[in-house]
Structure formats: C-alpha cells, structure tokens
Amino acid sequence: MARETFSVVEVNPAHRFARLRPESGGALLHAGLYPEEESPEPQLQLREGDRVEGQRRGQSVADWGWVSRTEPPPDLVERMGELLAKLEGFELRVPATAYDLAEHHWRRSRADPLHQELLAQLPTFFDWELSHPYEDGALLDRLQAAMQPYLPGFEVAPQAGRSAFRLEPGGHDVPAPEGSREAPATTFEPLLLQVNGLLEGAGAPVRWVPTEDDWILSPPGLAELLVLHGVLGPRRE
Structure with missing residues (x-):
C-alpha cells in the first residue's frame, strides 16, 4: 500500500488524536498522538506543524513516521539548559542536550530521559x-x-x-x-x-x-x- 505525506494541523490531547491534512489534497484524517508501540520512532507526541508519512486507512492514518518535526519553543530549550546547569550544582549530570530535553518535555515523551536519569540517581x-x-x-x-x-x-x-x-x-x-x-x-x-x-x-x-x-x-x-x-x-x- 502506498505511503503518503501529511501535515499535522490540530492536536487533541484530551481525546488522544491529531488531525492530518494530506499534502496531495483532500479531507482531513485522524491519527493517534503517538507512534505505534512497536514502531522504531521515538515515543513522542505529535505537534501542529509536524510532517509525517503513513498509510491511509479509511478516515485515519496508520503506521506513521516523521518526515520533519516542528521545533520546541526556544524559551523551553533555554529553560532546560538552565536546569542542566543547576543540576550540575547538585552533582547530577544528565547525558542529554537542552534541545533534546525540551523536545521530550514539550511532546510529553513516554520515555522521558531526564526523569529516568534522575530517578536512577x-x-x-x-x-x-x-x-x-x-x-x-x-x-x-x-x-x-x-x-x-x-x-x-x-x-x-x-x-x-x-x-x-x-x-x-x-x-x-x-x-x-x-x-x-x-x-x-x-x-x-x-x-x-x-x-x-x-x-x-x-x-x-x-x-x-x-x-x-x-x-x-x-x-x-x-x-x-x-x-x-x-x-x-x-x-x-
């Protein structure tokens, strides 16, 4: 089955779905907020502005993966950088960049590296x-x-x-x-x-x-x- 490219135009966390617009044109379709659990994609939530590739199945999109992800807010990246610096003052070091932490936080990661690393320490x-x-x-x-x-x-x-x-x-x-x-x-x-x-x-x-x-x-x-x-x-x- 052919794969198509879609743009995320709306995210509804309360009901756990996103609305996607086919870039080839046509009506909006639905997709789950997160990749399927068996997918190799990181378990991050969709955000408006993302582009994904997946298979159209009726009124929904399945087996999707990212083509591109919109960036987290710059102020959140800055705040995570400040947090990493403060954590070092407590002798806690997290092997992740401020950008990565901001993206996991903003996209409500199912495998939040900051949370996991701190609980390990x-x-x-x-x-x-x-x-x-x-x-x-x-x-x-x-x-x-x-x-x-x-x-x-x-x-x-x-x-x-x-x-x-x-x-x-x-x-x-x-x-x-x-x-x-x-x-x-x-x-x-x-x-x-x-x-x-x-x-x-x-x-x-x-x-x-x-x-x-x-x-x-x-x-x-x-x-x-x-x-x-x-x-x-x-x-x-």
Missing part, C-alpha cells in the same frame, strides 16, 4: 516497577539502608497486631493509617514525616520529599527545582 521510597507498595517486602529494608549514612543504626519495623511502625533509635511508635491500593502513600506519610524529623535533628542535608505518587530522597532545594521544571509532577500537600 535519586533514591525513591516506593519501587513501582518491582511491585505495589503493599506487596513490597523489601520496602522497609530499603528505607533502613538509605538512612544509614545519615542515621547510623536506624531501624524500622511494623508493630505486630497494630497499625503502626516502631523506629529505632528512640523507640518511637508511628501510626500507619489505612490507605488504599490507589493511594498507598497515606499509610506511610506519618512514618516519613517522623524520619524527616530525625534527619533534621541529625543535621542531614537530605529529606524524603513528596512527589505525585512517591517520595524521593534529596536535598529539599533539588526537589523544589525538579517540581518547578515539571520533572517530578505536582507536589502532594
């Missing part, structure tokens, strides 16, 4: 790729290991028959409220608030900072920077 409390937090038998062990450089001898264990955790040293009992599979952070929030108090008392430079569905262990200024630039998603209050 910053400890998180949950390990969503491993298992759901309620089924993660290593969760408290990871917490203990992460705290040793800042709180030597730190231990945490669930209290038998009670919805609580016991922290050592100090013998603190911390409640573990009932959460849900959709919002497991509720169960662990008092625990990490208490741990942050211990970190502050010890003069540690890091805290467990809440993000959209997790916590990261980082200097608070770094976490605020990542939220400001949309890397970690909105903060939970």
Whole structure:
C-alpha cells in the first residue's frame, strides 16, 4: 500500500488524536498522538506543524513516521539548559542536550530521559516497577539502608497486631493509617514525616520529599527545582 505525506494541523490531547491534512489534497484524517508501540520512532507526541508519512486507512492514518518535526519553543530549550546547569550544582549530570530535553518535555515523551536519569540517581521510597507498595517486602529494608549514612543504626519495623511502625533509635511508635491500593502513600506519610524529623535533628542535608505518587530522597532545594521544571509532577500537600 502506498505511503503518503501529511501535515499535522490540530492536536487533541484530551481525546488522544491529531488531525492530518494530506499534502496531495483532500479531507482531513485522524491519527493517534503517538507512534505505534512497536514502531522504531521515538515515543513522542505529535505537534501542529509536524510532517509525517503513513498509510491511509479509511478516515485515519496508520503506521506513521516523521518526515520533519516542528521545533520546541526556544524559551523551553533555554529553560532546560538552565536546569542542566543547576543540576550540575547538585552533582547530577544528565547525558542529554537542552534541545533534546525540551523536545521530550514539550511532546510529553513516554520515555522521558531526564526523569529516568534522575530517578536512577535519586533514591525513591516506593519501587513501582518491582511491585505495589503493599506487596513490597523489601520496602522497609530499603528505607533502613538509605538512612544509614545519615542515621547510623536506624531501624524500622511494623508493630505486630497494630497499625503502626516502631523506629529505632528512640523507640518511637508511628501510626500507619489505612490507605488504599490507589493511594498507598497515606499509610506511610506519618512514618516519613517522623524520619524527616530525625534527619533534621541529625543535621542531614537530605529529606524524603513528596512527589505525585512517591517520595524521593534529596536535598529539599533539588526537589523544589525538579517540581518547578515539571520533572517530578505536582507536589502532594
């Protein structure tokens, strides 16, 4: 089947489709916002002004690939360059250019290199790729290991028959409220608030900072920077 060239004239993220105009003329057609998952194309979202090549199938375009991509806004490229420079101040280095990061951010990349690189360098409390937090038998062990450089001898264990955790040293009992599979952070929030108090008392430079569905262990200024630039998603209050 012959392939044709199309121009993207409208993008509708809410309904996950774009409208394409055949460059040979004719009515507008629809296409998915992202390349097909098995496609070698980068998993980036279409934007108005892009040109793509694909196969016409009824009223839609399938198996499309880019001919050319419109460039991300210059101010976003500049902002990502500033972010990279600031990250180096925290001894975090990301092997990507400001342009690449801007394009991934602007096109809502499914494989955001900045997010992936930072999460590889910053400890998180949950390990969503491993298992759901309620089924993660290593969760408290990871917490203990992460705290040793800042709180030597730190231990945490669930209290038998009670919805609580016991922290050592100090013998603190911390409640573990009932959460849900959709919002497991509720169960662990008092625990990490208490741990942050211990970190502050010890003069540690890091805290467990809440993000959209997790916590990261980082200097608070770094976490605020990542939220400001949309890397970690909105903060939970």
